[in-house]
Amino acid sequence: MTIHIDEKICKGCGLCVYYCPQNVLCMSNVRNTKGYYLVAVCNSNKCKVCHTCEINCPDLALYVEEDDKVKG
Numbered sequence: 001m002t003i004h005i006d007e008k009i010c011k012g013c014g015l016c017v018y019y020c021p022q023n024v025l026c027m028s029n030v031r032n033t034k035g036y037y038l039v040a041v042c043n044s045n046k047c048k049v050c051h052t053c054e055i056n057c058p059d060l061a062l063y064v065e066e067d068d069k070v071k072g
């Protein structure tokens with residue numbers, strides 16, 4: 001599982017942090033070029049790949065990619 005955050009698009013609104021049921025995401029103290037504080041992944045091992053964060057981001061700034069499943 002990989003959480004991709006587009007640092008150019010994220011505006012630090014914190015909605016993904018608020019809605020994640022697993023407390024995977026958190027706000028960082030890093031700003032993007034627009035001056036917004038960026039969201040960060042703080043507990044990646046807790047992620048259930050539910051996509052709630054994606055659905056609640058108003059700017060489509062992040063998405064969660066599942067690991068490739070081994071076939072056979």
Ligand code: SF4
Binds near residue numbers: 048051052
């Ligand atoms: S996919 Fe679900 S558990 Fe994982 S970070 Fe997003 S909201 Fe949290």
Ligand code: SF4
Binds near residue numbers: 057058061062
């Ligand atoms: S909801 Fe989207 S814009 Fe808001 S902090 Fe999360 S990734 Fe950034």
